[in-house]
Amino acid sequence: MSTSVIETRGVRKIYATGSVEVAALREVDLRIDEGEYVAIIGPSGSGKSTLMHILGCLDVPTSGEYLLGGEDVAHMSEAELALVRNRQIGFCFQQFNLLASLPAWRNVELPLIYAGVGRAERRERAHLALERVGLADRADHKPGELSGGQQQRVAVARALVTEPSLILADEPTGNLDSTSTTDVLGLFGELSDAGRTIVLITHEHDVAERARRQVQVRDGVIVEDSAHPELAAAVTK
Numbered sequence: 001m002s003t004s005v006i007e008t009r010g011v012r013k014i015y016a017t018g019s020v021e022v023a024a025l026r027e028v029d030l031r032i033d034e035g036e037y038v039a040i041i042g043p044s045g046s047g048k049s050t051l052m053h054i055l056g057c058l059d060v061p062t063s064g065e066y067l068l069g070g071e072d073v074a075h076m077s078e079a080e081l082a083l084v085r086n087r088q089i090g091f092c093f094q095q096f097n098l099l100a101s102l103p104a105w106r107n108v109e110l111p112l113i114y115a116g117v118g119r120a121e122r123r124e125r126a127h128l129a130l131e132r133v134g135l136a137d138r139a140d141h142k143p144g145e146l147s148g149g150q151q152q153r154v155a156v157a158r159a160l161v162t163e164p165s166l167i168l169a170d171e172p173t174g175n176l177d178s179t180s181t182t183d184v185l186g187l188f189g190e191l192s193d194a195g196r197t198i199v200l201i202t203h204e205h206d207v208a209e210r211a212r213r214q215v216q217v218r219d220g221v222i223v224e225d226s227a228h229p230e231l232a233a234a235v236t237k
Contacts, residue, residue, distance in 0.1 A: 002033040004070065005166050005197045006055060011064035013050050013220075024050040026220040028064070032199060034165075037192035039200045039211035047220040049170070052201045056089055056168050057081050069165060086114050090159030090167045094174035096151045098143040104130060105139040108158045115162060129157040133187060149180030156187060167191065170201045185210045 013025040025047050032038050042048040053059040054066055057073055066073045068084065076084065085091075098107045108126040117125070130139050133153040143151050152172060159167055169188070173181040189210065192198055200211055208214045216224040 006032040007067040009065040011061045014062040037198045037212040039208035041208040042217035046217045048217045090164040092159045092169040094171040103140045129161040133157045149183045167198045
């Protein structure tokens with residue numbers, strides 16, 4: 001039986017501005033199992049970014065349940081959530097968020113510093129992570145000496161260095177040219193083939209099609225899921 005990494009049950013997220021309430025998510029049920037490569041796709045304002053923030057433990061639902069690795073996130077303290085974000089989830093964003101003054105390997109080791117890992121082990125693990133993304137020969141290069149695609153690979157290495165159970169990539173190709181986009185998506189494909197659980201947030205259909213499963217969000221609800229084609233019929237009724 002498959003093991004779920006992510007499971008949401010009836011998740012709603014309401015934002016209130018004065019007396020006006022906006023439902024960003026409405027009764028979202030989603031399960032992602034270990035080893036899946038899933039693209040969550042939708043236009044601006046669809047709710048996909050809100051869903052990403054909840055899946056990444058950067059925000060909490062207004063109602064409903066979110067289970068990460070079978071554990072209800074609502075029962076976690078702020079300190080426990082911080083540990084989850086540092087150790088269980090590897091983040092990769094549209095902005096590379098690399099420190100310009102540090103070489104690649106030092107950027108990659110940062111999550112390990114926060115996790116209290118010793119200096120020698122940090123360096124070894126950072127170099128191994130860079131090797132896994134094909135940048136072993138660029139470990140001492142600063143971000144300004146790397147192409148956009150290489151910088152995103154450094155960001156992916158940083159996401160991998162803690163050996164997380166989930167890689168959460170938010171528009172990771174948004175700032176890349178077509179060649180670098182192909183390069184980075186090829187890397188995600190390789191990671192998926194190696195058994196990594198990957199959730200990719202995007203508004204681009206050609207990017208989403210590189211994933212093994214596509215989940216389409218519109219107006220705060222899931223309107224299509226390639227793993228559950230019956231859902232689209234239910235939504236349109």
